[in-house]
Amino acid sequence: MNVHSLKIISALTVLAAIAATLLQLVVFLTKPIIAENQAEYLRSAIYQTLPQTRVIQGYDFVGGKLEKTLSPQPEIFAAINQQGKTTAYLIQMQGQGYQELIKLLIAYDRTNQRLKGIKVLQSKETPGLGDRIITDRAFLSQFEDFELTQTPLSLTKKGKGKGPSNIDGITGATISSKAVVQIINLAARHYFPKFEQARGEQP
Amino acid sequence: MSTERKNLDLLIKGIWKENPVFVQLLGMCPLLAVSNSVQNALFMGLATTFVLVNSATLVSLLRNLIPKEVRIGCYILIIATFVTITEYVMQAVSLEVYRNLGAFTSLIVVNCIILGQAESFSSKNKLLPSVFHAFGRGVGFSFAILSMGTLREVIGSGSFYGVSLFGPNYQTWTILILPSGGFFVLAVLMLLYGKLNRRAP
Secondary structure: OOOOHHHHHHHHHHHHHHHHHHHHHHHHHHHHHHHHHHHHHHHHHHHHHOOOOEEEEEEEEEEEEEEEEEOOOOEEEEEEEEOOOOOEEEEEEEEOOOEEEEEEEEEOOOOEEEEEEEEEEEEOOOOOOOOHHHHOOOHHHHHHOOOOOOOOOEEEOOOOOOOOOOOEEEOOOHHHHHHHHHHHHHHHHHHHHHHHHHOOOOO | OOOHHHHHHHHHHHHOOOOOOOOOOOOOHHHHHOOOOOHHHHHHHHHHHHHHHHHHHHHHHHOOOOOOOHHHHHHHHHHHHHHHHHHHHHHHHHHHHHHHHHHHOOHHHHOOHHHHHHHHHHHHOOHHHHHHHHHHHHHHHHHHHHHHHHHHHHHHEEEEOOOOOOOOOOOOOOOHOOOHHHHHHHHHHHHHHHHOOOOOO
């Protein structure tokens, strides 16, 4: 090995070391703040979906039972109102959207088996078209107090087909609204049996 | 010319006379993509300036250590480091802005204003001129993207930094918020810039 290639190797090593040190430092400093920001974002999303909520409690499924947890990232959250009653459980679920993953917050009332509302936590749908799944009131209000008699839910064109499991889509955002319905179905398949199983004990 | 005068000259050049956007047409991708609101434009401008100045500093300091054969790789490594730092800091400052900017924060790595700065200026000049030059160009880019963001948000959604300006009855020009609107506004601004500099448009 000649002197020149040694010089190249040492220069690259020094640079990589500088980069690694700087990054380590920044990650160390910002990580707690970022985690706090994310938790805060989730909390405000829960309060927006269920405005009557006063307390939020995290729960994990442990051996088929719901157990209270203090972990910053629990499996699900329970929204508790002023009277101390759990109004709904909040499930986070994600699925493929038109371009990127869509992340949803789904409020589920297990006593009455109803959806209490949904909120899009994260999405990169087309501005002006697909991103209306975040703001379109007519679409979103369908999930507020929706009785789940039949799952899976299916999406129909606006005004067509009225069934107990039908959701009206948004014109011009068919793929995105279909994705939302599919994510809810996914959550139903994954979590609802777990709720049924944990029904025995009332937290 | 004294050194201070020279440095100041470099700064002004980057902001106006050799504006990286309006004269050299560099950094078009973030300029068109995230100038749809004042907030996005402001944060993109700040982030780019931060990366530009810091990478220029490091490249200039290490310019005699970096072998010619691997210089581009080294510059990219330095730039990518500062971009990653920016990503973390931005998430800590505002998660909302970070989400809005999406992939464009990471794409600062390939912004040609920054690589161009490293390759054609910082690698050949001392620390101080390098920093002044980089800062000038950063401010120049921020100025350009902010003027685009202001025009697009004020006309396109009738607000400034999220604050509604014309009341609820304002008919928004949604086209300016969409990607095509970016091209229209850029064209208008470049025409204006050409006029101000007494160039044939």
